[in-house]
Amino acid sequence: MARIFHRSPRTFLQRLWQHGRLDALACVGLIVVAELLARGAAPHLVGRLYDRETTGGYAIAINQDGYRGTAIAAEKPAGTFRILALGDSTTFGTGVAWTDTWPHALGEQLTAVVPAPVEVMNVGFPGTSLASLHAEFNERWAAQDPDHVIVALSANMPALAWIQARQGDAPAVKRKAYAPRDRGFGEQLRGQAKRWTAAFALPSLLRQGSQRVLFVAGLARHDVSPDAPFGPLLAHGWRQRDLPAQRAIEAWAALERDLVALSDTFEARETNWSLVYTPLRFMLSPASADNEKSVPLERLTLDPEVQIETLARKHRFPYVPVRESLLASRKAARASGAASDLYVGFDFTHLDARGHRAVATALQPYLLDSIEGDAH
Numbered sequence: 001m002a003r004i005f006h007r008s009p010r011t012f013l014q015r016l017w018q019h020g021r022l023d024a025l026a027c028v029g030l031i032v033v034a035e036l037l038a039r040g041a042a043p044h045l046v047g048r049l050y051d052r053e054t055t056g057g058y059a060i061a062i063n064q065d066g067y068r069g070t071a072i073a074a075e076k077p078a079g080t081f082r083i084l085a086l087g088d089s090t091t092f093g094t095g096v097a098w099t100d101t102w103p104h105a106l107g108e109q110l111t112a113v114v115p116a117p118v119e120v121m122n123v124g125f126p127g128t129s130l131a132s133l134h135a136e137f138n139e140r141w142a143a144q145d146p147d148h149v150i151v152a153l154s155a156n157m158p159a160l161a162w163i164q165a166r167q168g169d170a171p172a173v174k175r176k177a178y179a180p181r182d183r184g185f186g187e188q189l190r191g192q193a194k195r196w197t198a199a200f201a202l203p204s205l206l207r208q209g210s211q212r213v214l215f216v217a218g219l220a221r222h223d224v225s226p227d228a229p230f231g232p233l234l235a236h237g238w239r240q241r242d243l244p245a246q247r248a249i250e251a252w253a254a255l256e257r258d259l260v261a262l263s264d265t266f267e268a269r270e271t272n273w274s275l276v277y278t279p280l281r282f283m284l285s286p287a288s289a290d291n292e293k294s295v296p297l298e299r300l301t302l303d304p305e306v307q308i309e310t311l312a313r314k315h316r317f318p319y320v321p322v323r324e325s326l327l328a329s330r331k332a333a334r335a336s337g338a339a340s341d342l343y344v345g346f347d348f349t350h351l352d353a354r355g356h357r358a359v360a361t362a363l364q365p366y367l368l369d370s371i372e373g374d375a376h
Contacts, residue, residue: 087152091124155232237301
């Protein structure tokens with residue numbers, strides 16, 4: 001009996017080890033298959049890393065002068081037409097390579113049809129208000145002697161205008177935030193873990209899937225803080241119980257004041273300019289594919305495009321609509337069998353490479369007129 005008792009635990013552990021190995025191998029196999037399926041279904045999720053040096057897996061590429069892309073000489077060469085692109089992350093190009101942003105695409109498009117040299121400076125920066133961009137223009141970019149300035153608005157700017165109107169003066173743009181810096185061991189380890197995780201599609205797919213479920217179930221909400229209403233939904237007149245309905249009207253009024261002030265600066269400097277707005281994805285169509293985060297559209301009371309068009313007519317701002325160009329780009333992509341999201345995956349604010357090119361295409365004829373007028 002002692003002999004049997006002595007051998008039984010060992011036999012049990014051996015069998016447990018054998019079965020455990022098989023189970024572990026089966027789990028690994030399932031994970032590998034799931035990863036391959038995820039890569040096939042959503043290849044864009046591979047490498048979608050966001051950190052201090054990369055955005056969506058692409059190098060942020062801030063040059064020595066503090067803006068994204070190749071640095072342009074401070075002194076404009078004779079005969080060169082220089083364009084300045086002012087905006088926030090939708091101009092900066094969150095989620096795409098700097099060569100895929102609309103300022104760079106516009107420069108390429110114009111260079112292909114204009115005999116004179118064309119330079120486009122992308123001085124957009126994430127999380128920036130219109131008032132901050134105005135202050136920075138006066139302090140830095142006006143000295144670059146731009147022939148044309150494109151002001152790109154986003155749905156985030158009315159909320160930031162409302163907040164800054166209560167804080168007083170606009171804060172400076174913190175461009176050093178994207179500069180590489182020395183990091184401690186712990187931060188390096190966390191960064192390496194993020195890079196390793198970003199190399200796989202499955203974690204991002206599971207994270208997005210869980211967020212979809214939460215939004216559909218109403219467990220995750222799109223509400224904003226009444227006292228600090230950051231985000232794009234205030235611009236849409238977002239209805240929520242504790243958010244005063246007047247807040248959105250006040251925000252648009254604050255943005256209007258900022259636009260008028262910027263327009264006055266351009267007029268005083270005799271600088272040609274254009275105004276553009278990129279709509280959020282869920283405003284492009286009623287299709288569920290354009291509303292991945294299940295924004296309850298019935299709670300929207302304002303259309304930012306209509307608001308901006310109204311301001312443009314009222315103050316005679318040179319407004320360039322881009323909606324039709326975005327829809328035409330999507331239609332062409334579908335006709336050719338290509339993907340046609342126009343926006344970074346699971347992001348209703350930031351454009352993908354095709355979306356940026358569509359914005360550039362909308363702007364091109366207006367800039368051609370400006371270049372021809374400057375030549376004469």
